[in-house]
Amino acid sequence: MYTLLKQFLINNMKVDEGELDVFCKRFRHKTTKRNEILLQIGDVCPYIYFVNSGCLRIYMLDVNGKESTRFLVTEGRFGTSFPSFTLQEPSLAYIQSIEPSDVLYISHYDFNKLFDDFPGWEHSYRIGLQMDYIASIKRIESLITMDAKQRYQSLMETNPALIQRLPSKIIADYLGISQETLSRLKSKK
Amino acid sequence: MYTLLKQFLINNMKVDEGELDVFCKRFRHKTTKRNEILLQIGDVCPYIYFVNSGCLRIYMLDVNGKESTRFLVTEGRFGTSFPSFTLQEPSLAYIQSIEPSDVLYISHYDFNKLFDDFPGWEHSYRIGLQMDYIASIKRIESLITMDAKQRYQSLMETNPALIQRLPSKIIADYLGISQETLSRLKSKK
Numbered sequence: 219m220y221t222l223l224k225q226f227l228i229n230n231m232k233v234d235e236g237e238l239d240v241f242c243k244r245f246r247h248k249t250t251k252r253n254e255i256l257l258q259i260g261d262v263c264p265y266i267y268f269v270n271s272g273c274l275r276i277y278m279l280d281v282n283g284k285e286s287t288r289f290l291v292t293e294g295r296f297g298t299s300f301p302s303f304t305l306q307e308p309s310l311a312y313i314q315s316i317e318p319s320d321v322l323y324i325s326h327y328d329f330n331k332l333f334d335d336f337p338g339w340e341h342s343y344r345i346g347l348q349m350d351y352i353a354s355i356k357r358i359e360s361l362i363t364m365d366a367k368q369r370y371q372s373l374m375e376t377n378p379a380l381i382q383r384l385p386s387k388i389i390a391d392y393l394g395i396s397q398e399t400l401s402r403l404k405s406k407k
Numbered sequence: 408m409y410t411l412l413k414q415f416l417i418n419n420m421k422v423d424e425g426e427l428d429v430f431c432k433r434f435r436h437k438t439t440k441r442n443e444i445l446l447q448i449g450d451v452c453p454y455i456y457f458v459n460s461g462c463l464r465i466y467m468l469d470v471n472g473k474e475s476t477r478f479l480v481t482e483g484r485f486g487t488s489f490p491s492f493t494l495q496e497p498s499l500a501y502i503q504s505i506e507p508s509d510v511l512y513i514s515h516y517d518f519n520k521l522f523d524d525f526p527g528w529e530h531s532y533r534i535g536l537q538m539d540y541i542a543s544i545k546r547i548e549s550l551i552t553m554d555a556k557q558r559y560q561s562l563m564e565t566n567p568a569l570i571q572r573l574p575s576k577i578i579a580d581y582l583g584i585s586q587e588t589l590s591r592l593k594s595k596k
Contacts, residue, residue: 278548278551278552279552280551280552281552281553281554286551286552288544288547288548288551300540300541300544301541301544301545301548304537304541305541310548310552311548333530340529340530340533341522341529343533344529344532344533344536347533347536347537347540348493348536350540351489351536351539351540351543352489352490352493352494354540354543354544354547355477355489355490355543356490357547358477358543358546358547359467359477359499359500362467362469362475362477363467363468363469363470363475363499364470365470
């Protein structure tokens, strides 16, 4: 149950085996169904998730009520509606498990206690946060500076498995292109 | 020269007066002209800046070569081409001082040494990073979920001074709306 989280910690933090167990036991465990909604828009996000298997989607509704995918979170990564979880304010996004998923989760209070109880966590969380922030900026950059073909090629380079395993509708939405364009780009490979 | 940076540190970090001076002296100082380019696209960003006065603009070129403003950094805030500075890779964005500005700056190497030499800095930088990451997500959210009028009203609530002091072209671009729409929204106030 904690294998991937332990691996994540060993890769990113100076901890001994005993501390690893104490750290991991702060997290609770659940399995989710395909398309299960874990957070509604307007609710304060109580948890940050760590994905053991499956995929979480964080998405919003645009001005016309159309779904717009902000992030896709796969195995071995943390994910949440970050502004809502961090500031404990109503969320502008849904969290949905787009595949049947196996996740660990921890409350806002317990998550913040990790910083007090495990001094090495501050450093490794800061490094992870930098990477998430960079991913978010690169997302904005790619939406602004790349055309459909370049965005598709970029995803093919960084996460080709995602294109295979998720529905075309979600991938097209994530890339900000139409399903027809995605289908055309796929057939050219 | 270090007044604003010291205030920032006192607000965000446990430090005594002696440490504050040592910390601040790691930064160098310069003044910039209106529209001076501090970083070119394609160069590795060597510095992170702290703005004493004035305003830095981080902007990219879209697929049609049109300027697209990613961030505006005003007094008392840190700013850089974050992916390029953090990963020391070529930048996809320019940094420009859009007003005559007074800034402090520090190299990538010296910035990372701050984490070793000032243990409290890891915590306060993490908190600042969270706020920058949230600002970036809220930027994406507002571009997706709000129409022109809502985005303008949101900026009026969070940073009305910016609308007064910067050229309409920059504000319109930052909000992702046309100058005509911005002018119409301004006249309605």
